[in-house]
Structures are given as structure tokens and as C-alpha cells.
Amino acid sequence: xxxxxxxxxxxxxxxxxxxxxxxxxxxxxxxxxxxxxxxxxxxxxxxxxxxxxxxxxxxxxxxxxxxxxxxxxxxxxxxxxxxxxxxxxxxxxxxxxxxxxxxxxxxxxxxxxxxxxxxxxxxxxxxxxxxxxxxxxxxxxxxxxxxxxxxxxxxxxxxxxxxxxxxxxxxxxxxxxxxxxxxxxxxxxxxxxxxxxxxxxxxxxxxxxxxxxxxxxxxxxxxxxxxxxxxxxxxxxxxxxxxxxxxxxxxxxxxxxxxxxxxxxxxxxxxxxxxxxxxxxxxxxxxxxxxxxxxxxxxxxxxxxxxxxxxxxxxx
Numbered sequence: 001x002x003x004x005x006x007x008x009x010x011x012x013x014x015x016x017x018x019x020x021x022x023x024x025x026x027x028x029x030x031x032x033x034x035x036x037x038x039x040x041x042x043x044x045x046x047x048x049x050x051x052x053x054x055x056x057x058x059x060x061x062x063x064x065x066x067x068x069x070x071x072x073x074x075x076x077x078x079x080x081x082x083x084x085x086x087x088x089x090x091x092x093x094x095x096x097x098x099x100x101x102x103x104x105x106x107x108x109x110x111x112x113x114x115x116x117x118x119x120x121x122x123x124x125x126x127x128x129x130x131x132x133x134x135x136x137x138x139x140x141x142x143x144x145x146x147x148x149x150x151x152x153x154x155x156x157x158x159x160x161x162x163x164x165x166x167x168x169x170x171x172x173x174x175x176x177x178x179x180x181x182x183x184x185x186x187x188x189x190x191x192x193x194x195x196x197x198x199x200x201x202x203x204x205x206x207x208x209x210x211x212x213x214x215x216x217x218x219x220x221x222x223x224x225x226x227x228x229x230x231x232x233x234x235x236x237x238x239x240x241x242x243x244x245x246x247x248x249x250x251x252x253x254x255x256x257x258x259x260x261x262x263x264x265x266x267x268x269x270x271x272x273x274x275x276x277x278x279x280x281x282x283x284x285x286x287x288x289x290x291x292x293x294x295x296x297x298x299x300x301x302x303x304x305x306x307x308x309x310x311x312x313x314x315x316x
Contacts, residue, residue, distance in 0.1 A: 018150045019084055023067040025157045026110040033108075039163050040170045042115040043156065049108045052100040056291055058256050059096060061116040061193065063181065064088040065145070065153055069109030070102035075140055076243015082142045087149070089186050091116070091193035092139045092204040093211060094242055095252040112157060120175050121194055124182055132195050133188040139200060139241045141186055149180045199237045202227045206238060210250050214257065215277035218250045254278070255291050262300050269296035 030036055030047035038045055048069070059073075070083035075096040082088045083102070103109035156173045159166050182190055192200040209226035210218065223246050224234040238246050258272040267275065273284030273296075285295055292299045 015145070015147055015150065018147070018154050019067050022065070022112070022150070022154050022157055023110050025154075025160060026067060026112060027108070029160050030110070038160060040156065040159060040166055042117065042174060043170075044113040044115075046111040046113065047108050048100045048103045049105045050100075051103050052098075053293075054097045054099040056252060056256060057096065057098050058253060059090040059094045059140075061092060061118070062090055063114045063116065063153075063177065064090075064111060065114075065150070066109070066111045068107060069100065069111070071109065071111070072099045072101055073097065073140070074099075076239070078243065080140065080142045085145055086142050087145050088140070088142050089181065089189070090140050091137075091186075091189045092200065092241070093207045094140055095244060095249055095256070096140070112153065114153065114156070114174065114177060116178065116181075116190070117174065118194065121178055121182075121190060124175070124179055125191055125194055128182075132198060133191060135188065136199055137186075137189040137192055139189070139193070139203075141189060143185050146180065146184060149177065149184070152176045152180060200241060202229050203234075203238055203241045206234060206246065207242070207249070210246065211253060214250065214253050215275075217277075218247060220246060251287060252291060255288055258284070258288070258296075259292065259299070262296060263303060272296070 026045050026047065029038060030045050033047050033049055036045050036047075037043075054074070064082070065087045066083055068084065070081065072079055072081050073088065073096050074080075075094055080088065081101075100109045152173055156170060156177070159170055159173075178190075181187065189200070192198040193204055195201040196205075206223050206227035206229070209223055213222075220231055220234070224231045227234055229237070235245065238244070238249070242249055244252065254276040258269075258276045258278075261267045261272040261275055262269065269285065269288075270281050273281055273288075278284035288299070289295050294302060
């Protein structure tokens with residue numbers, strides 16, 4: 001009994017040790033709040049010093065590992081909570097609402113997001129048994145963190161401190177991470193997303209088509225043709241997987257992109273709305289307010305003010 005207890009304690013210590021190291025690396029490489037790229041392609045670092053309001057966003061196929069803090073994401077009326085003990089995986093592009101629920105200036109929310117490379121994923125699946133698992137797995141899921149997966153993610157983060165090794169080692173470690181996901185509890189989800197014949201794979205094609213033609217008027221028949229589905233089947237499975245209709249997804253994608261243009265490129269609301277395909281400024285403003293809870297100008301001012309408010313709170 002004592003031997004088993006000792007093994008459990010050792011496993012818990014190793015888990016905590018890896019998580020703490022990952023938190024230290026992310027904190028060093030995120031001097032400012034926000035969502036930041038880094039020297040490793042496909043790796044993103046996120047830091048937030050305060051809990052956030054629920055924010056609509058788009059998740060690419062990715063693995064999200066929180067090493068400090070906690071977050072809730074919601075899609076189609078379904079909410080998932082994850083923290084240091086659980087990772088989140090998205091197998092297709094999803095428009096959802098994210099909400100950092102645990103963060104403070106002394107102990108900020110720290111997370112790394114690792115994009116899932118579809119080419120490498122397909123190679124790994126082809127190298128194994130290509131049979132598609134039965135059932136229809138969800139496109140978004142949370143699972144208790146696996147020490148082996150965390151160890152690989154930690155080794156990827158360590159490369160930020162030895163940039164000369166990134167070109168040689170980062171692709172190998174990212175491949176290992178994908179392999180561990182494939183042999184883990186969400187392997188079926190990834191196989192379905194990569195399959196051209198599964199509903200998840202068909203909806204993934206539909207989403208890719210919508211994203212490519214985001215600035216155009218959406219025609220459902222064109223989306224169904226790209227997905228190789230009937231219109232009725234497209235509606236049914238798109239709503240089941242993403243929580244939105246194709247039209248709702250298209251609209252949210254446009255508005256999210258317009259918001260990014262106003263924040264990153266300093267565009268005016270009118271210019272951003274036109275850039276994503278809106279002909280009517282009033283319609284753009286109305287739909288923007290419905291999604292983000294405030295007109296474009298007020299919303300962007302609120303977002304720009306948030307880091308300053310966090311800094312003021314930290315100084316008191």
C-alpha cells in the first residue's frame with residue numbers, strides 16, 4: 001500500500017513540477033497581457049491578469065493547456081471548464097464564447113495553445129490502422145491532463161529559451177504531441193475530423209469553405225456542395241457540431257474578423273465592416289452590438305482600457 005501511495009505522490013509531484021516550469025516559461029515570454037505568437041510556429045502564449053467578460057472568439061483546431069488559472073468556453077449552449085488539471089482540444093474551427101474565470105495580477109492566467117497540423121495528423125493516421133472509429137465524437141472536449149503530453153508540451157516551451165534549436169526540434173516535438181493525442185482519449189475525435197467521409201470531416205470542409213469566402217454573400221447550396229452533403233444534412237450536422245447554423249457561423253466569423261481589424265490595424269468601424277463584406281454600416285453596427293454587447297467604437301475603447309485598469313489594480 002505504501003508503495004502505491006508513494007507512486008501516486010511521485011506522479012503528483014512530477015505533474016506539479018512540469019506545470020510550474022511551464023508557467024515560469026510562459027510568464028517570462030509574455031511581458032504583456034493578451035494572445036501572443038512566439039518564435040515557434042503554431043505555438044501561442046496567452047496571459048491575462050484579471051478575469052474576463054465572456055468574449056466571442058474563433059478557435060482553430062488546437063490543443064489548449066492552462067498552466068495557471070481557469071477558463072470556461074461555451075458553444076451551442078454547452079459549457080466546458082478547464083484549468084491546470086485539464087486540457088481542451090478543438091478538432092475543427094469553432095465559433096464559441098471564452099471566459100477567463102480565475103486570474104489575478106499576482107497569479108495571472110497562463111496558457112499555451114498549440115495548433116494541430118492537419119498534414120502531420122494525416123501522416124500519423126495513415127501510418128496506423130486507417131479504420132474510422134464508430135460513433136460521432138464532439139468537436140470540442142476537455143480531458144484530465146496526461147503527464148506524457150504535458151512533458152512534451154513543456155519540452156516545446158523550453159525551446160523558447162534555446163531558439164537555435166527550434167528549427168530542428170520543434171517539428172519533432174509537435175509531431176509527438178499529435179501522436180499522443182491520437183493514442184489518447186480524443187484520438188477518435190481527431191480521426192473523424194481528418195476523415196473525408198465522417199460528418200465531422202464534412203463539416204470541417206464546410207467551415208473551411210465559409211472561412212475562405214467569408215467576405216462574400218453566403219449561399220447554403222455552395223457550402224453544401226463543398227462539404228459534399230445535402231442542404232438538410234448540412235444544416236443538421238453543422239448545428240450539432242458547432243452549435244450554430246451556417247449563416248450564424250458566417251456572421252460571427254465576419255464580426256470577429258472586423259473586431260480584430262479595428263484592434264490590430266486601427267481601422268474605423270465603417271472600414272472594418274466594409275472589409276469583411278458589410279455594405280450597410282448600420283447593419284454592421286447593429287449586428288456587432290448584438291454579438292459583443294456594445295457598438296463597435298465603445299467595444300474597442302473598452303478593450304483598449306482593460307490593460308490600463310488591470311495595471312491600476314495591480315499598483316494598489
